[in-house]
Amino acid sequence: MIGVLRSLAATMATMTRKPVTIQYPSEHRKMPERDRAFPILLWDFEIDEPFCTGCHACERACPVECMTVTMKDNPAFAEGKSKRRKIVDEFYIDYGRCMRCNICVEVCNFDAIAMNNTWSGHELSTLDRKDLVLDRDQLMELSKEKQIRPWVPE
């Protein structure tokens, strides 16, 4: 009976403390810098083209095979504006398949792919599964327009 009373005291004691929950969709927890959502492609602002050369390294290293990459000749290289001989043509990532293991980032030789570390990488619900397959422009959009700064391990 004493233990029962002690339980009542315990619940009453916690009631006086401050609630620990927040109002999620209207109030976001601050994301740590290293947060790892889904991979995105990065944009090289100096030359105004993607970093990615379409070298297939990430595609081969992906454990779940969620990526599809094709490569093409870089038109900017022919004009002499860029040092990249080849450049990415098509790039698809199926976010429904990706298991966010960070291996694609580790194997990339050009630092062209990074994990999204903003809330936009987590709030991705769609009505159709097909909408989770992102193409090159969609993957590049965050880096190109929103200019997020992903964290890359040294």
Added chain:
Amino acid sequence: MIEHELETIDLNINIGPQHPATHGVFRMVLTVDGEKVVEVVPHIGYMHRGAEKLSEHMDYRQAIGYQDRTEYLAQFNAEMCYVQAVEKLSGLVPPERAEYIRVILAELNRISSHFMFLGAFGTDLGVFGTAFTYAFRERENVLDLFEEVSGDRLMYAYMRPGGVAWDVPRNFKERVRWVCQQALIGANDLDRLLTDNEIFIMRTRGIGVLSIEDAIDFGATGPVLRASGLKHDLRRAEPYSIYDRFDFEIPVGRHGDSYDRYLVRLAEVRESVRIVLQAVEQMPDEGPWLPDRVPPRLRPAAGEVYMRCENPRGEYGIYLVSKGATQPYRLRIRSSSFCNLSALREMTIGHYIADAVTILGSIDIVLCEVDR
């Protein structure tokens, strides 16, 4: 003259796979005589994804992510076991600092896993979410720390053969100390709420008793075994990593009932906090976290290795066979939950339906690990 007595027949009740008490997709068919359970038939396999077979088609680094998903409540412990198996196979020696990072994270993960148990166990017993929220409050702190370190809240994929993927953040030590402090507060709250509550004791004490002989026969490990009274902990019995450097107790129960299993886990939370605090003290501030020149695709020599670790749920083993390729020839996971779960029938028969639920909860199964 009555020729026949009134006949009663037993009732089959199907609990699961979709049921709040089964902690995943587990199904048990109870045969009950009134409220008493006379037979239990567990059905597993609803969560089988073939993680072992999948790992055979991946190189050693790619399979790390699958360890997270196999043991989804103690991911760092599972990863640690796997990477140590790979290290044994390929002869890599992790640097000192990486060992400390691993031990701290694994012990914190033990805390978070045990908090998950404590909360879910309270809910199984019918505490209206209070124990659950107390436990999740602290689990959340631990997960926040894990996110700051590894980048993900649940599927970390942070350890690598030879060390860890990247360095911990600068304020790691302060954060770990703070999390430990909070974990003790959470443990105290749960202790006050449940441990001495007579209703709780009546519902758990003497329920689901597993004798020490039976526990050994079923291959039960971890808190289930220790609650039965055997002082067996791989961190002590066969120290792996750097566990021989820490001073900690192994909590041991007496009766092997649900109450002892609960209390052993509560005590292990406090012991893990002790280990973490010692590790934080001893951890070098600077140093490499991966040895130099680890090839991205490991190609260990042909051979086989069995590595076992003390996970929150018991002995988690990885058996690896290499034929010298970049992919393991065979990867086999020795699941602690599976062995503990096999003792379910022994524990449940003769108890009430309500107890069947709490006994299942007290084993603390992770269905992904059972089915693999």
Added chain:
Amino acid sequence: MTFPILDWGIFGVDMNVWADAMLRLQLVVVVMTVTVMALIYIERKFVGRIQMRLGPMRTGPYGTLQSIADALKLLTKEDVWPSTADFWLFQLAPFVTFVPVFMMLLALPFMEGWGVRDLQLGLFYIVAVSGVTVIGYIMAGWASDNKYALLGAVRSAAQLISYEIPLILAVLAVSMVAGSLNLNDITMQQDMVPNLLLQPLPFLIFLTATLAELSRRPFDIPIGESELVGGPWVEYSGIRWSIIFALTEYAGMWGLSILAALVFLGGWQWPFGTESWWGDFDFVYQLMLIGAKSFFLILVMMWISASFPRLRIDQLMAFCWKILLPFGFLQVIANGIVLMYLDDETVRDIALFLTSSALLVAMSYVIYMATRQPSREERVGTILAARSAQ
């Protein structure tokens, strides 16, 4: 002193008794619905704060419209039933559970002399009708064609019928003291001392039995969400489920706590008396008084329900038959003896207080001895005890 609204029908007009009763009924129904919605909101907030959560925050300021949103959502849901269900039993069961609760509200005097009907045998009537609820549980459990539901129904039959008896004994003890079964009389009699002081043991028995009657935690064994997933109500959804859950549970909680406030806490009578402060408007403070008292009891019930694990069915039965029932009987017998042999009012009150307190202490001692557990060291060994405590 009298109210015009008492003598002249509800709107101060002389009218047919039936019309008067219907109008009062309407008022009670409206108040009940609003109270139920408020109680759902309050429980969610209160339990949320206990669990260090915010509770509902979205709909309206601080989530105050949450109950209305829930009600709308439940009302617009499709009414589904299992194809193998016994159709009429299944459809009617929620009403069978709800109607007794509703009938109970008819006899409660919410302020002096104001109820839907002032029954001479009000207490008896309430106890009688509230026993019907169990039929609805069994109907639902049987008709759902579901084993969980059946088990829940059988459990609830055992539980509700058992706990009816301590409940009756508790109110019987009080009605002996009051010398009446009329709720108005019982309340009026508590002008100086509330029955809580005269009869603390029946109050506790009443409170416990109320929790069990309402199937609230820690006595929610028929519902048993972690084992029977809702018990008799497992197949219900939409409006029928809202009738069961929202209306029955919360209206029952409200009604029984008002009953407890009237019978034990002095209702609108104690501590201020019914002597006029504000003339014809002192029904306002009477309403406030009874509202505060019943609200306090409801909060206590919510607090208890958020703190305890669920009992097991055998433990629940043992608690009823081995502890509450004998002590209820002892209290009735003690009351009989005291009331038989003591005539002086003061002496009688003191004797009632002393006997009931003695029995309360005895019951607490019995519960303590029955549930007493060895110390943590003895339970699990010294090392584990030391390691698990701070």
